[in-house]
Amino acid sequence: MQKLYTGLAWTVAGAVVVQAAAIAFAFGGMLNLVSEGGVVDKALLESFQAAGVGEMGFLIHGLVGGIVIPLVALVLLVVSFFVRVRGAKLWAAITFGLVALQVTLGFSITDVPYLGLIHGANALAVVAAASIAALRARAGRPATAADAPVADEGATTDAVAA
Template sequence: MRTLYTGLAWTVAGAVVVQAAAIAFAFSGMLNLVSEGGVVDKALLEGFQAAGVGEAGFLVHGLVGGVVIPLVAVALLIVSFFVRERGSTMWAAIVLGLVALQVTLGFSVTDLPYLGLVHGANALAVVAAASVAALRMRRSRGESATEEATSRAVAA
């Protein structure tokens, strides 16, 4: 279970990195479209017919951020109940809470564009919390192995 927990935590952190790459790709493609004489307007955004480089980045950003990361964060919390390691459930809950905030900010950004600043900063918090959750498992696994080796040596 510890390995699954660690893997899920690293998956959340890695997926956020994919998010950053996808949105950077999308905006680069959008800039390329404009530099070649294209126009970004409401019709383009609602029609999903940009057919330019980077358009898939918006789709990847939306799917990974709206579906994949929340599902993995929920799975992390569920697995944390079976890990039986001090702090695992707390860190999984922190990750899930930050992910819920991130999704809320992502859907609210169209109404309040300045929330994009918080959305980007919160992404860093999600990566940090997921990384701490994963690293705490590695550290506790090392301590358990040391204690077990010590107890075997004493018994011998």
């Protein structure tokens, strides 16, 4: 189960890298279209027929960011409850929360374009959290009952709290 957890965490981090590559490809394609004399306007965007280099990058970015990463992050969170590694649940929850914020920011960019600044920075936070989750699970020792604090041997159940 620990290997599955680690694999899922690395998948989230790797998918964010795919996201960056896809949006760079799409943006480069749009710049190429404009430099060749093309026009990017509302009619082009609504027709879904840009037929330019990089157009597929927007589709990849949308599918991976809107479906794949959230599903993998959710599975990571569920699996974290079955992994015996200290901090697994915490880092899976942080990763899932950052992914939820990322999706919200991504869908809100059309209304508030400045959210794109936070969207890009949050992508780095998603990579960092997922990487920390993977590294802690791979290098971490399992959480056991031995990790519990040791009670004072001199204390008894009859002791009165001061």
